[in-house]
Amino acid sequence: DTEVTQTPKHLVMGMTNKKSLKCEQHMGHRAMYWYKQKAKKPPELMFVYSYEKLSINESVPSRFSPECPNSSLLNLHLHALQPEDSALYLCASRDRLARIPGGTDTQYFGPGTRLTVL
Amino acid sequence: AQKITQTQPGMFVQEKEAVTLDCTYDTSDQSYGLFWYKQPSSGEMIFLIYQGSYDEQNATEGRYSLNFQKARKSANLVISASQLGDSAMYFCAMREGYQGAQKLVFGQGTRLTINP
Secondary structure, eight states: OOOEEEEOSEEEEOTTOEEEEEEEEOSOEEEEEEEEEOTTSOOEEEEEEETTEEEEEOSOOTTEEEEEEETTEEEEEEESOOGGGOEEEEEEEEEEEESSOOOOOOEEEOOOEEEEEO | OOEEEOOOSEEEEETTOOEEEOOEEEOOOSSOEEEEEEEOTTOOOEEEEEEETTOSSOOEETTEEEEEETTTTEEEEEESSOOGGGOEEEEEEEEESOGGGOEEEEOOOEEEEEEO
16 A cells, blocks of 8 residues: 545635645655645655654745654645745655665655645 | 756657657766656656666566666656556656655656547
8 A cells, every 4th residue: 555645635725824734644654745846847845754853844935834743644834825835735755764664765645735825 | 966857848659659758867876766757637646666776677567667777877768558548747756865864856757648
C-alpha cells in the first residue's frame, strides 16, 4: 500500500481567511513533504519533516505554517494568503526513513489540494 | 547541485506505438537515484519507476522501462504499446541531499499526448 491521502480536494478562500490542508499516510514513512505546483511547472519544494521535526524550509513566506503532529499526519496552515498562492499543493512521504528498513528513497505523493485564493 | 533536463516539452504519439521520453542529468555524486513520475490532468503525481546509479540492470515495471546510460548521464523512459490513458505530464527527477534533508530535483516535464 503506497497511499497518501490529502484533504480537502479543492479549497477556495479569501485573503483574510485561515484554513488548513491535511495529509495522512499509514505506510510508516518518517519523512513527509509539502510541495507547491503552478500550472505547467514541476513541483516546488516547500517543507520537509523528518521524524516529525522540520528539516527543510525552502524560504517559504510565514503565511504558510507547517505542522507535523505525529508520524502519520502533516498539516499546512494557511493565513492571509495572496492570489498568487493559488496552486496545487502536493504532499508526499518517503520510504527510506521508515519503521521497516529498506526502500529506495521513493517519494509517494497524495492527490493534491487545488487551492484558489480570491 | 544536481540538474535534470527534459528537452521535449510535448510529444504526440499514435496509440499502441512505443514512446521514449528523454531525460539527462548532471551530478558530481557517485551514488544517486533517478525517478520518473506521471501526472495526469487530475494532478496526482504517480511514481512509475526508479533507477539507482549502481544498479547493473535497467529498471523495468510492466510497460515502463528505463534506458539508463550512465556514461551519457541519460535516463530515458520507454513506454511500450502506448495507451490513451498514458496521456499525461511526465517528470524525471533525481534525489539530492541525504537522510532527513533529502529532496527531489525535477525536470521541466514532457507533456505526452496519445492519439487514437
